[in-house]
Amino acid sequence: MMALRDGRLRAWCAAALLWLSAVALLPSAALGAAPADLYEVFVPVTEDRDAALAAALRTVVIRVSGRRDAPDRLGDALASPWNYAQRSGLTADGMLQVGFDSLSIDRLLTGAGLPVWGRERPATLVWLQVQDRDGTAFWLGADTLAIERDALERAAHERGVPLIWPALDFDERQTMHAQAGDDELLRSAARYGANAVLLGRARRDGGEVSWTLLSGGETRHVTGSLEDGVHLAADTFAALYAATGSSLQEIGVEVAGISNLDAYAATLNYLENMTLVRSVTVDRVAGDRVRFRLAVRGDEAALLRALALDTRLAPAAPTVDRGLGADAAAAAGAPLQLRYQP
Template identity: 30%
Template sequence: MKFSPAITNLSLSLMLALALCSAPSSHALVVDELYFQELPVQGQGDAERLRAYREALTAVILKVTGEERWLRDGSVERAVRDAQSFVQEVSYRSSGGGALSQTFIRIRFDQELVDNMLGTAGIPVWDRNRPSILLWLTVQGPDGQREVLGSDSEHPALELIREFSRVRGVPILIPVMDFEDRRSLPADVAWSLDEAAIRQASARYGADSILSGRVLSSPGGDLVGLWQFLFRDRVETFDSLETDLAAYMQSALTRVTAQLATHFAINVAAQPVPEQVTLRVEGVDDITAYVNLLSYIGSLAVVDNMSTSLLDGSNIELSVSLSGSTYLFTEFLTLGRDLVPGEPTVPQEAQGNVLHYRWVR
């Protein structure tokens, strides 16, 4: 996004320069390297490199859109066939030695080219500021004993979850299952998918969404389970039947990832006229807070440009032009947790497009 400050005195110009050049941009739930992919290859020949380009761009587009259905879009299929045109940087590395040596290709794609291709095709792009998923998974063993998996559990499902998180660029949190977790959510309660108990046990993690599941192995070897997905005030329950654990986890995680992507991804083609909103923020007590605020707002993909229209003590007013809706803008602010609704409270769209927030970082 672009900064276009309306106030041009020296001190404000200095603060804007600081915001652009030196402000930290580390906010919760930021997923980096969405446009980077590393793959094993058989060598550095042209044919193998072009194959890797196509495979890598497919993986990147899946991360950036969040939904598998877009891989079947004609524009995406043509882009994948011409994947080398989107490559920005490529390098190789090797690991191991002798007969165990493996070569990897490291590919970075041009974000602007990829995003423009998707935008022209009318395909929404999912920003790197992403909602987290807290995952409570209860497994029942052959002996009938139930266990809620924690981050230190030795169960193959955990590695599948972590791999999905890495490949798809989705922040997935696993509870620690310490004394507090076990007291708040005993295995039998977790198995029942008790919504109230799950929400209460999840509060300490501050996750943006909650996925709870249970799984048991049938006498025939099938994995049978039930899932509950909590996002905002919505509750969705769905069952699952698979023959192996990888497919069981993949189906549920793919489903909820697509829902979050649909909610947060920005379709520039569907927003031909930018929305304008005024953001009034209290609690900006010093230059550091001001710099961090501008850096944070500027990091949101839904923000096209903004200007500072008022500085009044610890209060600041920003005029913001959006590439998405005002509602989506407030949803991104909720993810960051650096701004909380102020007075008057404006949870979604404000009357007159004036939003009141307080800076709490």
């Protein structure tokens, strides 16, 4: 770590280390950023336990790479799944639970030229209308019991896509009955804290499901099975958020609004827990601004996309160092400007 250049920064960092030590003792859910363990898989138990473990390895490499063709790229590695498993055991309902070593899986994927898609995964609000055999149609919500919802949940768990289901209150039912447009769907996603919308229309008479994904200002469509909606979302998100290669890029980030120790420690902890970020050093403190230097697996655009999934660090108006004009500051590699939002 680089030298700390003033007493205030040294004091903040010393106090923050104590704060972060306390945070580390909390349950992981308190940190709030990641979906369920990406490296843990549940598969049916077969007579051939090695075959079940190999199936678990295939699931985890697809989930972590974001690529459905990942198993085909790994060759003989699938023949020795025990080399990557950290723990395994049977659950009460007879499933084989396998926890894989994250570093080993990441190295396996990187060595095969595959990307690694970490914890930064868009939450997706699902609007799925099902037409029953008698012609009646209904929307699936958070409290709906339906085989279609179960199928989507299983596929989403396998791909590592966090899904959100609507409450289906009166206003929402009226809006969807009136054929909500894209803008209304995106506003509904914002109300639920979701980053994307997956709209589907299914029929129980065996017809195909029509899917539309709204994300990042773009619209994508696919027609197929129930699971194909989840695959559309996962394939789209992996192309945006997965990091390829092992080289690191150094990126400066200046965060405003850090006015106390809690804000400083929360920001440092958040940055250190981002999958793209391999290391964080503190550069300087000036007023309520703290400048960090990040070693990032990927480029600045990938970092900004990952940051946009969370509201804690929002884009801020750029500042220019005294004595430098805007053009000179850009040429000197001015840091990204963000604002802490508790």
